Amino acid sequence: GAVVSQHPSRVICKSGTSVKIECRSLDFQATTMFWYRQFPKQSLMLMATSNEGSKATYEQGVEKDKFLINHASLTLSTLTVTSAHPEDSSFYICSARDYTGTGPSVQETQYFGPGTRLLVL
Amino acid sequence: GQNIDQPTEMTATEGAIVQINCTYQTSGFNGLFWYQQHAGEAPTFLSYNVLDGLEEKGRFSSFLSRSKGYSYLLLKELQMKDSASYLCASMDSNYQLIWGAGTKLIIKP
Numbered sequence: 001g002a003v004v005s006q007h008p009s010r011v012i013c014k015s016g017t018s019v020k021i022e023c024r025s026l027d028f029q030a031t032t033m034f035w036y037r038q039f040p041k042q043s044l045m046l047m048a049t050s051n052e053g054s055k056a057t058y059e060q061g062v063e064k065d066k067f068l069i070n071h072a073s074l075t076l077s078t079l080t081v082t083s084a085h086p087e088d089s090s091f092y093i094c095s096a097r098d099y100t101g102t103g104p105s106v107q108e109t110q111y112f113g114p115g116t117r118l119l120v121l
Numbered sequence: 122g123q124n125i126d127q128p129t130e131m132t133a134t135e136g137a138i139v140q141i142n143c144t145y146q147t148s149g150f151n152g153l154f155w156y157q158q159h160a161g162e163a164p165t166f167l168s169y170n171v172l173d174g175l176e177e178k179g180r181f182s183s184f185l186s187r188s189k190g191y192s193y194l195l196l197k198e199l200q201m202k203d204s205a206s207y208l209c210a211s212m213d214s215n216y217q218l219i220w221g222a223g224t225k226l227i228i229k230p
Contacts, residue, residue, distance in 0.1 A: 006163075034218075042222070043208065043220050043221065043222045043223055044164070044208070044220050046217070046218070046220075049217070091161075093163045093164075097216075107152075107169055107171075108151075108152070108212070108216065109154070109166055109169055110154070110166070110218060111166060112156075112163040112164050112165065112166075113163060114162065114163050115162065115163040117161075
């Protein structure tokens, strides 16, 4: 399957600082990437949809000024957690949308990065 | 509304077969995904069904019935490494994934 990388894998920061997380599709171009957050023992929560060359679409309840998303190229999306606080500590996972097949057999799949574990002290 | 239901937890024996069910209510249904997630890791793609029927991939098979809003993931010849959470997700008319809470599968020797 397609490969998506995410960096860093772990980050520990002080409260009030900003943290940038990168998501890259390594072997395909992704016009759409997704950012999720997952708290322990809970399901994935979609934060925003990142579209190359345009503004991200945020889910209800997600602060766009706090979680800045930039999708500057077809292989890179970044999520910046600004002025991080302890409650922002979570597992942040990106995914990239890929298409395989042609015509009526086109299949869309989301491939996930390995995730970034953020701990805000 | 949009809703995904799957059991919270299941237990099975190594070498056996287990079926994890998922029911969904999704507007503008565009397919059903199954992902495997080991503790502390991101999900990995297992299968995608958009047409009715059974798709087989080695030890894993996935079934879909669109008329019933129902899917299952079938795991054969269970191995200890199959212990993980299995996430069911349906794709809606906007091509967004609607996620179930996941089924934690515990494999016992």
